[in-house]
Amino acid sequence: MMNRRKILRQMAASAGAAFGAPFFPAISHAASRASGGGPKRVIFFLQNQGFDPATCIPAGMTSSGSLAKAKLPEPVKLLEPFKERLHIINGLHGVHTSPSHSAFFGALGGYRGSDGVPPSGPTIDYELSKVLPETLLPHLCIGMDSMENMRAKPTVANLSASGAGQPIFMHSNPNHLYQMLYGGISDGDIRKQHEARSDMFDRIEQLAAEQGKRLPMADQQRYGQYVKGFNEINGLRTRLGSVSEHLRNFAPKVDERYTHPEFETDWHDVLLDLGVSALKSGITSVLTIGSGRGEIFGSWKGVGVEEQGHNLGHMKQPDNPIWIKIRQYNSRMLVKLMEELESVPEGSGTMMDNTLIVYTSNNADAQHTSGRNWPVMLLGNCGGVFKTGCFTQLDGMRPINALYSTLLNVSGVECERFNMNEKMAAKFDSGSGPLKEILV
Secondary structure, three states: OOOHHHHHHHHHHOOOOOOOOOOOHHHHHHHHHHOOOOOOEEEEEEEOOOOOHHHOOOOOOOOOEEOOOOOOOHHHHHHHHHHHHEEEEEOOEOHHHOOOOOOOOHHHHOOOOOOOOOOOOOOHHHHHHHHOOOOOOOEEEEEEOOHHHHHHOOEEEEEEEEEOOEEEEEEOOHHHHHHHHHHHHOOHHHHHHHHHHHHHHHHHHHHHHHHHOOOOHHHHHHHHHHHHHHHHHHHHHHHHHHOHHHHOOOOOOOOHHHHOOOOHHHHHHHHHHHHHHHHHHOOOOEEEEEEOOOOOOOOOHHHOOOOOHHHHHHOOOOOOHHHHHHHHHHHHHHHHHHHHHHOOEEOOEEHHHHEEEEEEEOOOOOOOOOOOOOOEEEEOOOOOOEOOOEEEEOOOOOEHHHHHHHHHHHOOOOOOOOOOOHHHHHHHOOOOOOOHHHEO
């Protein structure tokens, strides 16, 4: 079987430079297996501090039904024109993840998570990145936080993982992310910095590989993961360079928000722009956005919110002007994602027709929570696979794992349970397989 790098090189060689082509030809061909329905790309958007259901469920709506005549609450009112693509789900649970200030990796992994505890298995975003149409960078994670945190910790791993003890880092400094994605096609200082970093990573990989051979056999495997990380960085740089002409059509314009941001939301906005460009260009098929980076921190001074971090979690969200501003800011980002993907033709429709957006929290319904209710909003029907324009009230007996199992099933992977063995399921899941309530 051909290895991954050889496949990607062939994809790159066949890439067209035509403006607006969201996929490389080989990627489009790979996507044909999903022609019967299902997503070609998935976006996970997690806002920290919990997602109170009253901030998304129309007033007085207590049972499942259509949203057609309902009025969305003020925090998500910007989604009103998109109600026909919206599905609000209430009544999933994540008790088994033991969330407190955050479920951390457990939010997307469906297992117990805690501060400083490594992931115990892969998360759903990574698993989907393996089965959705192949891209140059299957999975991109971006994290939005206070300016101080994003500068001090330009990458952090709290939400996504490729396996047990294998966290995936999210990018929080847009200048570094821009260099990684588009440094090879840039000019001036950005190009110089990109080349300098590339040379450095090459030298580190070579040195690390040489030094690793001198270690005792027991340590070589662990050290090999370190070498592999640099190898993947260098491999991605090479792959992106081989499709540089194609990428020129999608690279965002670098402006003052990158280099001289007034507020942290300037960086949030350009991080979103970079995520959108990675989707539209075909660089990635899975985008994970962590607003608050999976922790209790976060800042939104740019939208008039002076409070930040932990204190926000101690405020009730419904009818709270502070949380209305934060949730409306999220909603603007969701609208932008939809409108950008809607603008790109794909097949007989648009990219949005083949995209699913999953909006929820890394911490169920509140900062201090038992996880008994984990509200979720889905946007997009992926060729008619998902029900939309409706609200579904579940009985609180099925875990978030069931939603993740559903996403795998509609992506072509048979999955009765996601990250949950029979013993756990007997205690925390009243059913098995996909959530039939959200499928057509």
